[in-house]
Amino acid sequence: xxxLDRYQNNTAFITDKGERLSYGELSAEAGVFAKxxxxxxxxxxxxxxxxxxxxxYVACMEHHIPIVLLDGSKDISVLQNLIxxxxxxxxxxxxxxxxxxxxxxxxxxxxxxxxxxxxxVEVAKPEINPxxxxxxxxxxxxxxxxxxxxxxxxxxxxAESIAEYLEIDENERPITTLxxxxxYGVSVINSHLIKGATLLLTEGTxxxxxxxxxxxxxxxxxxxxxxxxxxxxxxxxxxxMDLPYLKTMTQxxxxxxxxxxxxxxxxxxxxxxxxxxxxGQTEATARMSYLPFEHALEKYASIGIAIPRGxxxxxxxxxxxxxxxxxxxxxxxxxPNVSLGYAECRADLAKGDENHGELHTGDVARRDSDGxxxxxxxxxxxxxxxxxxxxxxxxxxxxxxxxxxxxxxGVDDKITIFVTVQGFxxxxxxxxxxxxxxxxxxxxxxxxxxxxxxxSGKIDYPAMQAMLN
Amino acid sequence: xxNLEKLTKVFVESFGIDAEKTKGLQYQGIDQWxxxxxxxxVAAIEDEFDIQLDTDDIIDMSSFEKAQEILSKYDVKF
Numbered sequence: 001x002x003x004l005d006r007y008q009n010n011t012a013f014i015t016d017k018g019e020r021l022s023y024g025e026l027s028a029e030a031g032v033f034a035k036x037x038x039x040x041x042x043x044x045x046x047x048x049x050x051x052x053x054x055x056x057y058v059a060c061m062e063h064h065i066p067i068v069l070l071d072g073s074k075d076i077s078v079l080q081n082l083i084x085x086x087x088x089x090x091x092x093x094x095x096x097x098x099x100x101x102x103x104x105x106x107x108x109x110x111x112x113x114x115x116x117x118x119x120x121v122e123v124a125k126p127e128i129n130p131x132x133x134x135x136x137x138x139x140x141x142x143x144x145x146x147x148x149x150x151x152x153x154x155x156x157x158x159a160e161s162i163a164e165y166l167e168i169d170e171n172e173r174p175i176t177t178l179x180x181x182x183x184y185g186v187s188v189i190n191s192h193l194i195k196g197a198t199l200l201l202t203e204g205t206x207x208x209x210x211x212x213x214x215x216x217x218x219x220x221x222x223x224x225x226x227x228x229x230x231x232x233x234x235x236x237x238x239x240x241m242d243l244p245y246l247k248t249m250t251q252x253x254x255x256x257x258x259x260x261x262x263x264x265x266x267x268x269x270x271x272x273x274x275x276x277x278x279x280g281q282t283e284a285t286a287r288m289s290y291l292p293f294e295h296a297l298e299k300y301a302s303i304g305i306a307i308p309r310g311x312x313x314x315x316x317x318x319x320x321x322x323x324x325x326x327x328x329x330x331x332x333x334x335x336p337n338v339s340l341g342y343a344e345c346r347a348d349l350a351k352g353d354e355n356h357g358e359l360h361t362g363d364v365a366r367r368d369s370d371g372x373x374x375x376x377x378x379x380x381x382x383x384x385x386x387x388x389x390x391x392x393x394x395x396x397x398x399x400x401x402x403x404x405x406x407x408x409x410g411v412d413d414k415i416t417i418f419v420t421v422q423g424f425x426x427x428x429x430x431x432x433x434x435x436x437x438x439x440x441x442x443x444x445x446x447x448x449x450x451x452x453x454x455x456s457g458k459i460d461y462p463a464m465q466a467m468l469n
Numbered sequence: 470x471x472n473l474e475k476l477t478k479v480f481v482e483s484f485g486i487d488a489e490k491t492k493g494l495q496y497q498g499i500d501q502w503x504x505x506x507x508x509x510x511v512a513a514i515e516d517e518f519d520i521q522l523d524t525d526d527i528i529d530m531s532s533f534e535k536a537q538e539i540l541s542k543y544d545v546k547f
């Protein structure tokens with residue numbers, strides 16, 4: 001997959017704990033990991049931006065062992081449901097959590113342990129599709145059993161397209177600003193590993209001194225962020241920081257306010273850096289479009305053009321292709337990085353390619369006369385919360401366990417729950433924060449006399465959406 | 470209200486916790502104090518004390534006690 005031996009003497013990882021691993025060492029250790037995996041099956045990786053976590057991931061990708069990347073920072077109880085449904089043969093997890101997860105330790109590297117699992121009653125386990133390499137979740141850390149199934153071809157194709165348009169070479173030193181179970185975070189790792197670059201691993205966030213010390217000391221050359229990352233950096237007076245080595249900033253995971261995007265683009269131009277607005281979905285491995293930096297200033301509200309080897313089209317409500325510019329339609333993507341499909345249980349891992357390289361994104365977009373695309377809306381009821389997809393109908397169902405008369409609407413980074421009974425405000429916010437893993441700032445509860453309904457009797461979401469302003 | 474009471478109030482309101490929990494509280498010590506919570510805490514402190522914090526002070530504010538130490542630099546006495 002990564003052709004690690006090509007860059008034997010390059011450094012693959014440097015951590016904020018002072019650890020280093022060359023590509024040669026990484027390749028050798030990946031071999032040891034793979035040898036320990038004697039039973040054909042599935043690996044769950046409880047991801048952290050630490051050496052052990054990354055070595056396990058690379059080992060599985062290199063040696064064709066299907067792996068699922070999950071949030072390692074969450075409580076084990078969130079994970080139990082997924083273990084029950086998928087019954088992974090192995091779990092790669094931080095060694096201090098092995099007791100709570102069970103199983104038998106068969107291999108260790110750095111702070112991680114490989115647990116061989118056994119189950120009293122086994123679920124149906126048809127042979128996993130040999131094409132399947134990687135499964136990712138779509139909705140952050142909610143513990144939803146819905147995975148996106150990706151092949152090695154998907155992963156490699158997307159990494160190569162990204163490396164091409166970002167012009168990644170072995171001199172790059174990206175610092176981890178995103179979780180490594182998140183499709184955008186994984187894409188940063190993959191697109192740099194195929195080029196022999198050095199990844200700087202930290203669990204620190206931009207809100208911490210340790211992060212900035214590590215970034216400066218190791219001369220990080222790029223950062224990747226969701227819209228909220230760039231809002232935080234602005235609050236941290238990023239534009240006044242002296243960061244001569246930091247040359248590239250990428251943004252995806254939702255729509256950054258276009259005025260803020262413009263500020264970053266102008267700042268980058270002035271300082272000899274580059275700022276890339278990008279668009280994608282886990283269903284397409286990660287990336288579908290980028291805004292070429294030479295056009296960034298004139299097209300700063302755009303998601304740009306399709307990545308190399310990808311192609312966009314727009315379709316109208318009848319499924320016909322829209323040829324003329326400036327007309328809204330559903331954005332459809334065709335490319336080698338379009339996932340095989342979804343899985344919702346172990347048996348689904350046997351499934352073949354259900355998408356055939358074509359993804360209906362569910363996003364409404366238009367194309368200008370120069371061929372640049374603009375996202376103008378969404379067909380489904382979801383919002384992005386700090387880069388993570390959050391379904392409003394599912395949120396509403398959660399709230400109904402507390403009070404049945406409720407409705408959820410939202411904008412990115414803020415979900416508003418309308419209820420008709422007072423007194424549950426704190427309870428609702430606490431429950432949603434626990435269930436979704438989002439900071440409680442993501443939720444607001446408003447008490448109104450009654451939930452507005454249309455004449456058809458359906459909940460009138462547009463009316464409530466209008467009440468937000 | 471004393472400055473300590475004001476700061477306690479900011480922490481209590483930002484994170485939705487009890488006042489007695491603020492003592493010794495550290496960044497990532499509770500779920501609410503992640504990077505998102507940190508930024509809203511900083512904004513609330515800036516509002517409450519009518520100051521503008523420097524970058525270094527924002528990223529150094531890693532505990533309730535550290536917040537007091539940093540605010541002292543802005544002539545907020547404890």
